[in-house]
Amino acid sequence: MAEPADKPPRGGDNRPALALHVPEPKSRPGDPVDFSDLDIGEPGKQPRPDEGAHPSEMTDLAYGLVRVLGEDNKAHGPWDPKLDPDTLRTMLRHMAMTRAFDERMFRGQRQGKTSFYMKCTGEEATSIATSMALASDDMVFPSYRQQGVLIARGYPLIEMINQIYSNKGDKLKGRQLPIMYSSREHSFFSISGNLATQTPQAVGWAMASAIRGDSRIAATWVGEGSTAEGDFHSACTFATVYNAPVILNVINNQWAISSFSGFAGAERTTFAARALGYGLAGLRVDGNDALACYASQLWAANRARANKGPTLIEYFTYRAEGHSTSDDPSGYRSAQEREEWPLGDPVKRLKDHLIEIGEWDEERHAAMDRECAEEVKETTKEAEKNGILGHGLHQPFRTMFEDVFEELPWHLKEQAEQATRERIKKFGEKGPNR
Amino acid sequence: MSAETKEAAEETAERRINMIEAINEALDIMLERDPDVIVMGEDVGYFGGVFRCTAGLQEKHGKTRVFDTPISECGIIGVAVGMGAYGLRPVPEIQFADYIYPGLDQLISEAARLRYRSAAEYIAPMTVRSPFGGGIFGGQTHSQSPESLFTHVSGLKTVIPSTPYDAKGLLIAAIEDNDPVIFFEPKRIYNGPFSGFYDRPVEPWKKHPQSAVPEGYYRIPLGQARHVAEGDELTILAYGTMVHVAEAVAKEKGVDADILDLRTLVPLDIEAVENSVKKTGKCLIVHEATRTSGFGAELSALVTERCFYHLEAPVERVTGFDTPYPHSLEWAYFPGPVRIGEAIDKILKD
Numbered sequence: 186m187a188e189p190a191d192k193p194p195r196g197g198d199n200r201p202a203l204a205l206h207v208p209e210p211k212s213r214p215g216d217p218v219d220f221s222d223l224d225i226g227e228p229g230k231q232p233r234p235d236e237g238a239h240p241s242e243m244t245d246l247a248y249g250l251v252r253v254l255g256e257d258n259k260a261h262g263p264w265d266p267k268l269d270p271d272t273l274r275t276m277l278r279h280m281a282m283t284r285a286f287d288e289r290m291f292r293g294q295r296q297g298k299t300s301f302y303m304k305c306t307g308e309e310a311t312s313i314a315t316s317m318a319l320a321s322d323d324m325v326f327p328s329y330r331q332q333g334v335l336i337a338r339g340y341p342l343i344e345m346i347n348q349i350y351s352n353k354g355d356k357l358k359g360r361q362l363p364i365m366y367s368s369r370e371h372s373f374f375s376i377s378g379n380l381a382t383q384t385p386q387a388v389g390w391a392m393a394s395a396i397r398g399d400s401r402i403a404a405t406w407v408g409e410g411s412t413a414e415g416d417f418h419s420a421c422t423f424a425t426v427y428n429a430p431v432i433l434n435v436i437n438n439q440w441a442i443s444s445f446s447g448f449a450g451a452e453r454t455t456f457a458a459r460a461l462g463y464g465l466a467g468l469r470v471d472g473n474d475a476l477a478c479y480a481s482q483l484w485a486a487n488r489a490r491a492n493k494g495p496t497l498i499e500y501f502t503y504r505a506e507g508h509s510t511s512d513d514p515s516g517y518r519s520a521q522e523r524e525e526w527p528l529g530d531p532v533k534r535l536k537d538h539l540i541e542i543g544e545w546d547e548e549r550h551a552a553m554d555r556e557c558a559e560e561v562k563e564t565t566k567e568a569e570k571n572g573i574l575g576h577g578l579h580q581p582f583r584t585m586f587e588d589v590f591e592e593l594p595w596h597l598k599e600q601a602e603q604a605t606r607e608r609i610k611k612f613g614e615k616g617p618n619r
Numbered sequence: 620m621s622a623e624t625k626e627a628a629e630e631t632a633e634r635r636i637n638m639i640e641a642i643n644e645a646l647d648i649m650l651e652r653d654p655d656v657i658v659m660g661e662d663v664g665y666f667g668g669v670f671r672c673t674a675g676l677q678e679k680h681g682k683t684r685v686f687d688t689p690i691s692e693c694g695i696i697g698v699a700v701g702m703g704a705y706g707l708r709p710v711p712e713i714q715f716a717d718y719i720y721p722g723l724d725q726l727i728s729e730a731a732r733l734r735y736r737s738a739a740e741y742i743a744p745m746t747v748r749s750p751f752g753g754g755i756f757g758g759q760t761h762s763q764s765p766e767s768l769f770t771h772v773s774g775l776k777t778v779i780p781s782t783p784y785d786a787k788g789l790l791i792a793a794i795e796d797n798d799p800v801i802f803f804e805p806k807r808i809y810n811g812p813f814s815g816f817y818d819r820p821v822e823p824w825k826k827h828p829q830s831a832v833p834e835g836y837y838r839i840p841l842g843q844a845r846h847v848a849e850g851d852e853l854t855i856l857a858y859g860t861m862v863h864v865a866e867a868v869a870k871e872k873g874v875d876a877d878i879l880d881l882r883t884l885v886p887l888d889i890e891a892v893e894n895s896v897k898k899t900g901k902c903l904i905v906h907e908a909t910r911t912s913g914f915g916a917e918l919s920a921l922v923t924e925r926c927f928y929h930l931e932a933p934v935e936r937v938t939g940f941d942t943p944y945p946h947s948l949e950w951a952y953f954p955g956p957v958r959i960g961e962a963i964d965k966i967l968k969d
């Protein structure tokens with residue numbers, strides 16, 4: 186039977202041998218870090234095209250970096266959204282709250298109160314400033330690192346914690362992995378653990394909104410690593426073909442678990458430049474600059490609302506913490522990276538800006554941090570009254586069989602009875618979860 | 620187990636390792652022996668995989684033999700098909716079986732049928748490794764057992780080890796196999812067997828006789844079941860994590876069960892199944908995957924077709940429920956001792 190030859194076929198021996206390129210980040214654990222080759226550009230120098238501009242008129246913006254906040258802590262240039270101080274303080278508070286929330290939930294996981302958690306430290310602006318630029322009823326299709334969107338939309342913290350603890354109060358009935366929130370009331374789509382699946386879904390929602398003559402637009406967030414998934418490319422194609430009123434936000438935090446952005450193609454071009462081949466508008470933005478994040482999202486939202494088309498925005502940022510509670514970044518990247526990251530910390534940059542314009546001070550900031558920590562702590566205590574995951578089975582067993590279908594078919598009825606029988610055998614009539 | 624490998628196992632009975640280490644050794648040996656073997660997948664290179672199965676391999680074998688890939692399962696499997704067509708033996712890792720779906724078309728329509736459609740001009744000799752199954756609080760996207768999707772595909776082999784010894788020998792055989800193999804690793808028992816009586820912690824492999832793993836090369840041919848226990852009262856067919864749960868339940872109940880660890884679902888060791896059921900006249904099938912159209916249905920049909928006149932009771936199935944994997948109720952979902960015990964009682968009553 187025909188099997189391939191033992192040795193693979195080889196080209197002529199007198200021709201040069203080919204070599205495979207496997208990307209390698211510039212530093213690994215123990216290495217010094219050098220970010221000097223990053224071309225981050227001067228704040229305020231990037232042009233702000235008309236929101237209806239044709240993508241071909243703005244290719245430079247897909248390779249540059251839209252920036253507003255300068256080293257001098259002032260806002261510069263045409264992308265300055267000129268927000269009033271109250272809005273800026275609200276933004277800062279949401280960011281501080283998100284950080285306080287992450288801190289406590291991370292600790293909760295370590296204490297065995299839940300199975301899993303993911304922080305967004307360093308990326309707060311990419312979810313909070315961006316969602317503040319959207320209308321509250323615009324539909325969002327986030328990934329798992331956009332807890333800031335919920336916080337900015339005023340979703341009750343206790344609901345988030347109930348979900349994380351999979352406890353009695355969990356509106357998702359203990360079915361989802363922690364942080365995989367869902368809130369239709371807040372126009373927040375149910376989060377999937379399967380990467381990038383939300384991107385074509387966001388496009389579909391936006392298309393539907395256009396079909397119906399609605400005025401709401403959609404936005405989605407996806408990690409730079411996940412842009413390698415086919416779903417993302419399908420999303421781009423559909424978005425451009427139907428001129429869908431959608432914003433595709435790519436959060437380039439440099440790392441996808443242990444794989445640096447080079448494994449998604451970052452060595453050759455930018456993620457914003459992916460837009461160009463599809464005919465989408467593409468913007469590359471300083472993701473640690475809350476004002477730039479806000480301004481670019483608003484630009485894209487106005488564009489979508491005016492039926493001028495979809496936008497792909499790359500937020501250039503840095504994942505300051507581990508990928509999740511299950512990983513230890515010191516195993517694959519230099520510990521120095523976080524400190525050397527040239528775009529700073531988004532919370533600090535916004536704080537410094539507010540102080541610079543005379544609308545904030547260190548004392549108020551410290552007090553706000555304390556308030557946020559206190560609020561999260563109190564809310565956590567409140568949520569713990571509903572139970573923690575470590576204590577197990579909070580949901581009645583029958584809930585396991587609800588919502589598989591609208592109506593319970595015979596085989597699931599049988600299985601539900603089985604589960605109840607098992608519970609009684611295991612725990613007795615008075616056992617948990619009747 | 621050949622006499623030779625048995626001897627080797629006995630000789631090194633003191634060297635006990637867990638399944639992760641056994642898999643790592645199999646990959647290491649195959650990378651060493653065969654320059655055509657390539658290991659790739661999300662995070663498998665420098666970091667050594669999220670479960671550490673490929674730890675140290677890139678450092679030892681170089682980064683064109685062991686490397687990270689883009690997060691693109693259809694890319695990973697599609698690229699492996701091309702590499703196989705060239706003559707390499709790729710061993711791609713899909714980080715969790717739950718994420719194999721974006722690569723399904725490449726696996727089902729391409730890899731599995733390449734030999735057939737090209738009249739064996741091209742083959743896809745690849746081994747797709749993927750941790751599967753629940754019991755680690757992984758929620759619905761880190762807990763699925765999708766094996767029956769693959770056994771339904773012509774041209775794919777499906778392998779599921781239940782011990783470190785088997786994991787190493789089966790993985791080596793899978794890599795050497797000229798057909799595409801899907802190799803599901805029960806992540807619940809990566810670190811130790813699991814009786815099912817206690818939610819956690821697992822009993823570490825260090826204490827378990829089946830984790831005596833010889834150093835160096837050995838293979839366990841695909842298509843051969845393992846006799847876990849000899850008995851006359853009933854046959855229990857299981858694979859992966861459920862082998863250990865079934866064994867513990869039978870022991871606890873004092874039932875004289877003939878327990879078969881299938882080890883490969885396709886090709887199936889039908890002879891071992893038939894011999895056992897004909898001996899005991901009763902058959903219980905245990906798997907963690909959802910019930911409807913699960914592999915248990917196939918096994919039940921086979922047993923009924925081939926052993927009908929020997930059967931003294933209807934064939935029973937113990938499975939996961941037909942719901943998505945629930946995060947907080949996973950211990951109610953998991954086919955544990957109560958469910959298996961009830962089924963045993965029912966069969967033995969008949």
Ligand SMILES: Cc1ncc(C[n+]2csc(CCOP(=O)(O)OP(=O)(O)O)c2C)c(N)n1
Nearest residue numbers: 330378379380408409410411440441442718
């Ligand atoms: C389809 C799919 N493949 C693999 C995974 C496993 N996984 C979870 S997160 C992750 C890395 C994602 O990185 P990126 O998109 O850059 O987002 P980030 O975590 O950096 O925010 C991987 C590989 C998954 N969840 N889904």
